[in-house]
Amino acid sequence: MSELVRFGVSLEKKLLDKFDNFIRERNYTNRSEALRDMIRQELVKKEWVEGEDVAGAITLIYDHHRKDLLGRITDIQHNHQQVIISTQHIHLDHDNCLEIVAVRGNPAEVQRLADVLKSIKGVKHGILNMSSTGKGIE
C-alpha cells in the first residue's frame, strides 16, 4: 500500500450536492473512496487495451446433459491453461451449470479463450469480466 497524497478539488456546489447523493446511494464512506473507484475503473479499461497482464473471470452457463459438452469445455481449458488459474462449478438446477473460470495473463489471449468458450455449441451464455491484477491500481 503506497503513501497517501492529499490534494484539493474544485466542484460546482450543485454538482457536489448531486455527487454526495450518489455516494450515499452507492454506499461509499467518503468522497475520496468514490473518486478512487472512478479513477481505477478508467485505469482497468486502459490495462485491457494497452496492458500485458490482466485478470478477470469468464462466466459460462450450459446444460451439462449436452453430449460431449463437458469434455469439450475441459479440453479447451487445458489447451489454454497458461491463462487459467482455477474454475468454480455450480449446479444451478437439474440441467443448468454455472461455471466461472478465473483468468490471468495477456489481454488478447484471455479474450481469445472467452471467444472460444462462448462459441461452443451448448454454451447458452458466456461473458468475460474484465478486472485487474491489482498491481497497477493501488
Add this chain to the structure above:
Amino acid sequence: MSELVRFGVSLEKKLLDKFDNFIRERNYTNRSEALRDMIRQELVKKEWVEGEDVAGAITLIYDHHRKDLLGRITDIQHNHQQVIISTQHIHLDHDNCLEIVAVRGNPAEVQRLADVLKSIKGVKHGILNMSSTGKGIE
C-alpha cells in the same frame, strides 16, 4: 453556473501518478476537470434510469434508394415529434445517408423512438446517444 466549492481528496501516490498520466493523455487541463467529468458521466447514467427529462441523439445509417424508406422514417419522426428537436441529414456517398436526430424528453419515450427507427427495414444501423439536458449536471 453555480458557485465553486473546494474540498480535499486523498489518493495513494501511485494511483495519483497513473491518474495524472491518464489526464494528460485525455487532454484534461487539471485534475478537477477530469474528476468532474467522471462524476457527470455517473449522473447522466442515473438520469436515464430515474429521470424525467433527458437529451441525446439518435444516429441512423440507411440507403435512401430503398423504396418508401425516406417516407417511413419521416412519418415515424412526425409521430414522435414531442421528443424530437431537429434532424441533421448527411449524404455519405451515392447510396448511404447519415441522419442524426436530436432528441429530448422522457427517457422511455426517447428509447422507444430509437427502437422503432432501428427496426425499420433498410435502416442499416441505429444507435441512441444518451446525454443530458445539462440542467442537473452543472
Add this chain to the structure above:
Amino acid sequence: MSELVRFGVSLEKKLLDKFDNFIRERNYTNRSEALRDMIRQELVKKEWVEGEDVAGAITLIYDHHRKDLLGRITDIQHNHQQVIISTQHIHLDHDNCLEIVAVRGNPAEVQRLADVLKSIKGVKHGILNMSSTGKGIE
C-alpha cells in the same frame, strides 16, 4: 443494395418463442430483419477496432455563457475539420446548448477529437456515438 440470399437456421423451440417476443417488443417486421440488425451491430463494433473509415456523432452539452467556451469549441473543430462533416446546434434552455457534431474518418482520429472536446472546461457531458459509413454493412 446487394442480392438477397436465403439460408436455414435451427433454433430451440423455446428460444425461438422468446426471440419472437423480443421481435414484437422491438417492433421488427420479421426475424430476418432482427437478425440482420444484430449482425450489423457486431460488424460496426469490428469497424471501430479494425477499420479505416467510420462515421458517427459526438454529442456535447455545455453552458454557452462560459467565457471563451464557444470560441475554443469552434477552434478545435476547425483543427479537426478533416473528420468533421457538419454541426447541429440546439438551444436547450437559457444556459444549456446541445451540439451534435457529425463525424467521419479514421476511428482513432475521431476518438481523439471526442476526447479533446470532452476535456474542455465547461463542457458538461460529451459522448461519441459509434456508427458506420454504411458501406461495409449492406
Add this chain to the structure above:
Amino acid sequence: MSELVRFGVSLEKKLLDKFDNFIRERNYTNRSEALRDMIRQELVKKEWVEGEDVAGAITLIYDHHRKDLLGRITDIQHNHQQVIISTQHIHLDHDNCLEIVAVRGNPAEVQRLADVLKSIKGVKHGILNMSSTGKGIE
C-alpha cells in the same frame, strides 16, 4: 433441451459474407450457433431489466493486508447470503487477491450486493458479470 425448429432467413449477399467471416474469427461452428448466441445476449439483457431470477459473478480485487478488509468483505457476504452461492479466492501475488463471488437471485439485490462490495475501502476494483440461470434461454 427443447425441440429444434428450422426457419429461413434472408440476408444481403455482402452482409452474409461479412457475417461468415465474423463466425470464423469467433470460432463458431455454424451460422445457427452464432445467431443463437446473439439472441441469447439480448435475452440476458432483458432478464436483468425485467426478470426475477438471474445469475452471475462479482469479481473483486483487493489487498488482503488492509486492516479489517477480509473481515468486512466476509461480514457483508454473510448479510447477503440469500443471493450468494459460493466464493472462489485466488492469491494473485503477495498483496493482491482476486475473489469471485457466484451470485443468483433478484437482479436488484444482486446489483445492490455488488455496489456494497465495490464501495468498501481497500477494494481496488469490483465488477458485476451479468449472466443467466439458463432457464429462460434454452
